[in-house]
Amino acid sequence: MNIQILGAHNCESQNTKLLSLLIDDSLVLDAGGLTSSLSLPAQQKLKAILLTHQHYDHIRDIPAIGMNLYLSGASINIYSISPVYDVLATQLLDVKFYPNFLERPQGNPTLKFTVIEPHKTEQIEGYSVLAVPVNHSVPAIGYQVTSPDGKVVFYTGDTGPGLADCWKQVSPQLLVIEVTASDRFRQFGRESGHLTPSLLKEELVVFRGLKSYLPQVVTVHMSPGLEEEIKAEIAAVAKDLNSPISVGYEGMQLHL
Numbered sequence: 325m326n327i328q329i330l331g332a333h334n335c336e337s338q339n340t341k342l343l344s345l346l347i348d349d350s351l352v353l354d355a356g357g358l359t360s361s362l363s364l365p366a367q368q369k370l371k372a373i374l375l376t377h378q379h380y381d382h383i384r385d386i387p388a389i390g391m392n393l394y395l396s397g398a399s400i401n402i403y404s405i406s407p408v409y410d411v412l413a414t415q416l417l418d419v420k421f422y423p424n425f426l427e428r429p430q431g432n433p434t435l436k437f438t439v440i441e442p443h444k445t446e447q448i449e450g451y452s453v454l455a456v457p458v459n460h461s462v463p464a465i466g467y468q469v470t471s472p473d474g475k476v477v478f479y480t481g482d483t484g485p486g487l488a489d490c491w492k493q494v495s496p497q498l499l500v501i502e503v504t505a506s507d508r509f510r511q512f513g514r515e516s517g518h519l520t521p522s523l524l525k526e527e528l529v530v531f532r533g534l535k536s537y538l539p540q541v542v543t544v545h546m547s548p549g550l551e552e553e554i555k556a557e558i559a560a561v562a563k564d565l566n567s568p569i570s571v572g573y574e575g576m577q578l579h580l
């Protein structure tokens with residue numbers, strides 16, 4: 325399994341992109357900085373997009389990829405929970421705002437949306453995909469993706485603390501997890517459903533207690549202005565836990 329981080333941040337700028345991960349050039353997790361990261365031929369090769377929740381920084385490029393694929397006569401499957409469908413259908417892809425590629429072309433729409441049920445393993449393009457609820461300010465799921473050769477990644481999307489129930493359901497080799505802010509924003513994290521390095525540490529301690537191991541960890545969704553603080557605090561957490569934790573970046577390649 326080859327995982328490429330297309331967008332690793334919660335803010336867009338010249339050198340930071342919104343959340344998006346690419347697995348084996350075919351499966352996409354969240355569609356923040358998606359279209360600006362891939363050539364048109366690479367976009368046409370994509371098989372499916374899995375969305376974690378309805379926030380703009382995770383769904384922003386859905387209208388853009390809809391137009392690109394529509395004009396090339398291609399289509400793509402999109403999977404998520406029903407609140408995400410509602411936001412796409414009534415806001416980003418409402419015909420007043422942009423063409424509704426969930427219904428267009430009629431009979432064979434460019435964006436084929438399937439509602440995914442948490443806790444139920446689905447076969448998607450040869451991968452086993454398990455959606456697991458996480459703790460955010462809106463309904464949100466993380467995805468465990470298992471490749472045909474048994475490699476396992478879990479991507480949380482946006483989440484705050486309290487992941488014990490989630491950990492019981494997943495056994496990843498690689499954990500891609502959000503860390504939005506540095507530790508002076510711990511209270512903000514708790515209130516808004518995000519993690520800081522010390523909150524991540526608490527969740528990893530719970531994981532290790534339940535599973536007797538720690539996976540390789542890569543953080544995403546960093547706030548660019550806090551990144552230096554986050555990096556220093558993450559390094560201290562990795563040292564305390566005696567386990568590798570990397571801060572993700574645009575273009576980072578991970579191999580399992």
Ligand SMILES: [Zn+2]
Pocket residue numbers: 377379460482
């Ligand atoms: Zn969010």
Ligand SMILES: [Zn+2]
Pocket residue numbers: 334379381382482545
């Ligand atoms: Zn976000």
